[in-house]
Amino acid sequence: MRPVQLSRRALLAGGAAALTACSASGPDRPAAPAPDSPETVMLKGLIAEKERTIALYSSLISGGADKLVPFRDRHQAHLDELRRHVTVPSPPVAAPGSAAPSPTATPAATATAKARKPSLARLRELERKAAAGRARALGGLSPGVAQLVASIGACEAAHVVALPRSL
Structure with missing residues (x-):
């Protein structure tokens, strides 16, 4: 039996078909990250709020x-416990010889806190508003x-009363 010889045209047509098939089914594209759940969105907001509060106290x-x-x-x-419930991207690592970022407050949170003049009255109002908002945030959260959020609200309500009247 004589081996079958393919013409150059047949080889090129077959190769083109194979390339088309490969490119159509090519490697899987990486899946887009899933959007955060409503609970994760709430937790990330609460983490940012706690960072601002800590910066104000600091x-x-x-x-x-x-x-x-x-x-x-x-x-x-509170912040440490909240961070255990959600993955938040870590801040960038500082270059050697530069100042390291604060472990408890982001630079943006610190700048925001410094932009407004800190005072006991402002702290008390911040604690009061935070405590009042916690009950509204409970709907749809896992038990x-x-x-955790209710406990944080109770602590914030206690701060309103326990903060000293003067420094």
Whole structure:
């Protein structure tokens, strides 16, 4: 039996068909990241809010208001727990020799807090508004996250009453 020889035209046509088939079914495109769930969106917002609150407390503490350290530390504990429930991109690593970012507050949060003059009255109002908003945020949350958010709101309500009247 004689081997079948294909013409150049037949080979090129077959190769073109194979390339077309390969490109049509080519490698899978990476899937677009899934959008955040409503719970994750809420948690990320609460994390950002806590960072701003901590920055405000830190600003007053750096000015000598040491009485506020326990309040700030409770907010830091809230922030640490919230971060366990959601993955948030980590801040960029500082280049050698440059100042490292604060581990508790983003530079944007610190700038926002410094833009407005910190005061006890502002802290008290911030705590009051935060506590009032927690109950509205509970709808649609998983039971564990709802319990965490409610506990944070209770702590914020206690801060409104417990904050010192003067420094």
